[in-house]
Amino acid sequence: MQFDPVKILITGADGQSGSAIARTAELDSFFEVIPLNRKQLDVTQPDKIVAALDRYLPDYVINCAGLNSADRAEREPHKAMLLNAEAAKNIAAACGDLSIPMIQLSTDYVFDGHYASGYTEVDETRPLGAYGESKLQGELNVQQFMPRHIIIRTSWLFSDRGNNFMLRTLEEARENNLMYGVDDRRGCPTSAFDLARVVIAVIKQLSCGAEAWGVYHYCGAEVTTRYGFCEAVIAAARQYEDLKVDEIKPVAAKDFVTEAERPSTSVLKCNKILNVFGIRQRPWRSELQRLIREYYGQVRY
Numbered sequence: 001m002q003f004d005p006v007k008i009l010i011t012g013a014d015g016q017s018g019s020a021i022a023r024t025a026e027l028d029s030f031f032e033v034i035p036l037n038r039k040q041l042d043v044t045q046p047d048k049i050v051a052a053l054d055r056y057l058p059d060y061v062i063n064c065a066g067l068n069s070a071d072r073a074e075r076e077p078h079k080a081m082l083l084n085a086e087a088a089k090n091i092a093a094a095c096g097d098l099s100i101p102m103i104q105l106s107t108d109y110v111f112d113g114h115y116a117s118g119y120t121e122v123d124e125t126r127p128l129g130a131y132g133e134s135k136l137q138g139e140l141n142v143q144q145f146m147p148r149h150i151i152i153r154t155s156w157l158f159s160d161r162g163n164n165f166m167l168r169t170l171e172e173a174r175e176n177n178l179m180y181g182v183d184d185r186r187g188c189p190t191s192a193f194d195l196a197r198v199v200i201a202v203i204k205q206l207s208c209g210a211e212a213w214g215v216y217h218y219c220g221a222e223v224t225t226r227y228g229f230c231e232a233v234i235a236a237a238r239q240y241e242d243l244k245v246d247e248i249k250p251v252a253a254k255d256f257v258t259e260a261e262r263p264s265t266s267v268l269k270c271n272k273i274l275n276v277f278g279i280r281q282r283p284w285r286s287e288l289q290r291l292i293r294e295y296y297g298q299v300r301y
């Protein structure tokens with residue numbers, strides 16, 4: 001049976017999540033993908049957004065653009081608000097006018113990290129810094145301007161591109177004998193490709209008539225710390241490369257000062273996305289093995 005592909009327009013398409021979603025969806029004949037990077041669509045310019053939607057007439061818009069460094073957001077709070085809140089509003093307003101559903105990515109940093117058992121979608125938000133505040137305001141703007149939205153909060157993204165913990169760990173492990181990893185902050189790493197799988201599964205169900213708008217949590221399965229994740233990255237990479245690092249020391253967050261305060265437990269509970277869409281958490285460790293294998297150009301089946 002012939003069907004028209006579902007057209008998805010992706011903003012910030014050169015970033016970690018944007019490129020992973022674009023590359024994954026491009027392999028699926030269900031979709032026609034319009035990946036737009038910052039040069040092709042600056043999301044801070046409302047007229048450019050309207051023009052892009054008029055031109056491409058997508059079935060869904062996925063907003064992956066943003067300022068995603070918590071430390072940079074502390075230094076440049078106005079820029080964080082512009083990119084994470086104002087831009088989300090611009091996109092939601094344009095989508096609202098044309099009745100195009102919108103997928104917005106958000107973050108565990110909307111929470112203060114004091115719930116040791118983790119957060120559900122209805123738990124109280126209380127960002128600790130400029131990044132979380134700007135992302136929370138972005139969520140509220142999307143909710144106000146485009147009721148047909150899906151907001152997916154995720155955490156600790158890693159992938160084969162961009163500024164992420166996996167790639168930074170590999171660089172450090174090549175250059176240093178000794179590395180440090182914070183061992184008292186808990187969270188769940190999430191492969192950008194696993195997140196792409198989730199976004200695609202959600203859109204497929206929406207396209208088949210599911211009316212399940214709202215906020216969802218998704219992150220990789222298994223809670224760890226930065227220290228634990230660092231160990232896992234190095235162990236996986238050692239299968240392919242003789243790294244310089246010979247010791248990883250666990251440190252307390254209080255001894256590892258950063259510009260932005262970070263939530264101490266940013267575990268996202270993912271029961272809602274399982275109950276509503278049937279999407280199960282995938283273990284981040286298997287995704288890490290796969291990405292490291294690809295990083296070193298090895299293909300094993």
Ligand SMILES: NC(=O)c1ccc[n+]([C@@H]2O[C@H](COP(=O)([O-])OP(=O)(O)OC[C@H]3O[C@@H](n4cnc5c(N)ncnc54)[C@H](OP(=O)(O)O)[C@@H]3O)[C@@H](O)[C@H]2O)c1
Pocket residue numbers: 011012013014015016017018037038039041042043044064065066067068083105106107108135153154155156157158162163
């Ligand atoms: N990274 C994480 O660990 C993490 C964790 C939880 C949630 N999230 C959420 O996931 C989403 C995506 O994160 P990510 O890691 O994929 O981010 P990313 O790799 O930093 O990608 C963001 C993209 O946005 C683009 N961009 C910046 N300004 C723009 C503008 N004015 N117009 C259009 N595009 C612009 C950037 O382009 P340039 O590079 O050219 O500036 C970049 O390609 C965000 O909503 C974030 O809050 C991320």
